[in-house]
Amino acid sequence: EAGVVQSPRYKIIEKKQPVAFWCNPISGHNTLYWYLQNLGQGPELLIRYENEEAVDDSQLPKDRFSAERLKGVDSTLKIQPAELGDSAVYLCASSLQGLGPNEQFFGPGTRLTVL
């Protein structure tokens, strides 16, 4: 079974440029998450989708970050414009939501460097 796929794995851009990350969750998983992980820290949730609905985007900096999951399958996270402080690893995860908190499956992440 294929895991969570993310692309690109690495991205280097200059500040003020836009950038987009793509995630394809495990087939059949209805819940998708985007996390940000700074060096030496644990992941922090940015947004959670159930199917195509964003049910928790309280931690998403909406002035420059946006996300979409149009058909309830794959998802894109965008930053426009990028700032130096956005350099981090962006992780995507998916799960099959049931009656209790279920295991989240994480992708390898996209490492963003903003120069």
Place this chain on the structure above:
Amino acid sequence: DAKTTQPNSMESNEEEPVHLPCNHSTISGTDYIHWYRQLPSQGPEYVIHGLTSNVNNRMASLAIAEDRKSSTLILHRATLRDAAVYYCILITSGTYKYIFGTGTRLKVLA
């Protein structure tokens, strides 16, 4: 959201058991205790979870204190491939929100 406290780092010799502690004194009755680990350059991966009773799976065991204010992840025989950052996370029922701390970096010595 309930928080967890873990040591920043631990060391273990290969082939020996490892006990990774986690304190969660503000845990509520319906919070699940989950453990994930993150190998270098990878996303976190699930290890084990529990609510009240001790749990075993092929990767590890989870021992939960009777008052649920602490738990211990037990790796029965550490290998070099177990070197990772281990996160103890409380999942509040109904929110499914993961709040990762800084975790415990486990170093396994050959």
